[in-house]
Amino acid sequence: MDQTLNPYTPGAGKPPPALVGREAELDAGRVVVARTARGTSATAPLFYGLRGVGKTVLLKALHAQAETAGWLTVEIEGKQEASEQQHTRRRLARGLVTAARATAGRRGTLSDAWKRALGTISSFSVAAGATGVELSLGVDPMRGRGDTGDPETDLEELVRDMVPALKESGIGLGVFVDEIQDLDPATLSALISVQHRAGQNGWPFHLYGAGLPNVPARLAEVRSYSERFHFVQIGALSDTDARAAFADPALQVGVEYEAAALDRLVQVSGGYPYFVQVFGDQAWRLAPGPQVITREDADVAVAEATAVLDDSLFHSRWNRATPAQKALMRAMAEDSGHSQISDLVARMGKRKPSDLSVTRDGLIKKGLIYAPDRGLLQFTVPHMDDYIRRQHET
Ligand SMILES: Nc1ncnc2c1ncn2[C@@H]1O[C@H](COP(=O)(O)OP(=O)(O)O)[C@@H](O)[C@H]1O
Ligand SMILES: [Mg+2]
Known part of the structure; x- marks a missing residue:
């Protein structure tokens, strides 16, 4: 075929030629934007599912909806490496500054509400270590707001100070977090807590997310009120x-x-x-x-x-796994679909389920497997079991 016309888009996060079969999810996003414009409360969706089902492109599509509506938006990605995690808050702050500058820029003369919002964004950013932002925002940092160094307090003050400006403009503040299961606990906890407060007070702050099947469990672990979330499972196409x-x-x-x-x-x-x-x-x-x-x-x-x-x-x-982790995955590959931990224990010649705990936890942390239910394990990558079986044949 003529390669110049090849319409397919293999690759993580690459927008497909057509976002097939996701109308309901796109509609859910439109509802959040429309309700925010009317000043009514809404809950943004958190997508979860196996690798390669299209969560990232959906999150991007909802991000685009919010941008089109003139929202202030920030995009961050959860990272596994501790060194990367330290930068998350700075990335969040930098993203906010960039978005605020664009939004404020479109407004010409700034209202008092916007001046105050920008002041707090500025001090939040300075505290988060994003330098040079006072200049780029053109306002003095609002010292003593959003700069205690405690992620939860700072984020809450920041959002609280932005609410009047957001409401005045009929827009929302959207934080879009991909691979949310890997976000560092402090930042994740702060975001969830602010989302919770926003729900109670009618603030137009929305946390959107996408991640692996363990996302609902992970969020429940970090905060107990995760039942307020709107989890949406994304699966294979019909x-x-x-x-x-x-x-x-x-x-x-x-x-x-x-x-x-x-x-x-x-x-x-x-x-x-x-x-x-x-x-x-x-x-x-x-x-x-x-x-x-x-x-x-x-x-x-x-x-x-x-x-x-x-x-x-x-x-x-596969290569990311240690020998013990590979052995567990090999044992899992003998099942199709999920595996019972009790079967794996027997298959691997272990005595009790806890003999596998460390290996299991390591693989979950690496994002290679998850627990679909108590006592069960499954691969996060579809067809990983076939791959492991194939490897053994050769
Ligand atoms: N609804 C869809 N229809 C067709 N292709 C899609 C759809 N959603 C995603 N894709 C494609 O699937 C691949 C994986 O998408 P991605 O969003 O990275 O998945 P995930 O984040 O769930 O791992 C990409 O190549 C993308 O172009
Ligand atoms: Mg993805």
Whole structure:
């Protein structure tokens, strides 16, 4: 096929040619923006699900909705490395300054409410170690507001001082956190606490998030009032949506799939968006074309895409594990879907579940597995079990 027309977008966070099957989630986002404009309360969604289901692109889409509505928005990403975590608050502060400057810039003369908001943003940022911000905001920092050094107090003062300006302008303040399960506990706890307070007081502050299946449990662990959250599970696409995700972008540029080709690709992808993109991309690259992707093309693409996934998605994750962690994952790969810890104990010749605790916790921390329920374990990456089994055959 003509590579210049290849419509597929394999890659973490890459916006797909069409965001298929996510109308309900996009609508939920629109409701938050519309309610905020009316001054009524709303709860932003927190997306969770396996890797590669499209959480990041959804979060970005909701971010774009908020931006279009003129909101002040900040985007941060949770990181596993302790060194990176120390920078989170600074990134948050810097993001706020940039967003506030853009928002205030659009307003021309500043109202008193905006001057006060910018003053607190400025002192918050200075305290967070984001330098040079007084100059860039053009206001004096509001000393003594948002600068105690305690993340929770500072964030709350910051938001509290921004509320009049936000309300005056009919906009919200949106913090968008990807990989929220990896956000450092202090920052996460501060964000949740402020969200809680915002809900009680009708402040237009919204915490949006996306992360792995352990997100609801992780948030409950950090704060007890997480039941106020609007958790939305994101999964694989339905059969119809998966077909559309393969076929529609191709059809847009005049290329069709043979029915048998589409059947095969939909089946091997399992409807997981990341796999749809990788398989679609390989089919496009390998099919001689010029107008039809045949069943043989699909077969060749499946073999090639599998190799690509092994090298890119699976291999690096597998290599991140210690020998003991690999042994546990190997034992898990004997099940399809989730594994019972009791079975794993027996399979690995251990005596009791607690013999596996350290290994299990290590893998959860690395984001490779999660506990879908008490006594169960499952991979966070779809088809990881197939990969491990494949590796053993060769
Ligand atoms: N609704 C969708 N339809 C088709 N492709 C999608 C959809 N959502 C995401 N994708 C594709 O799936 C891949 C993974 O998306 P991403 O948002 O990074 O997933 P996650 O954050 O859940 O790991 C990307 O290549 C993206 O283009
Ligand atoms: Mg993601």
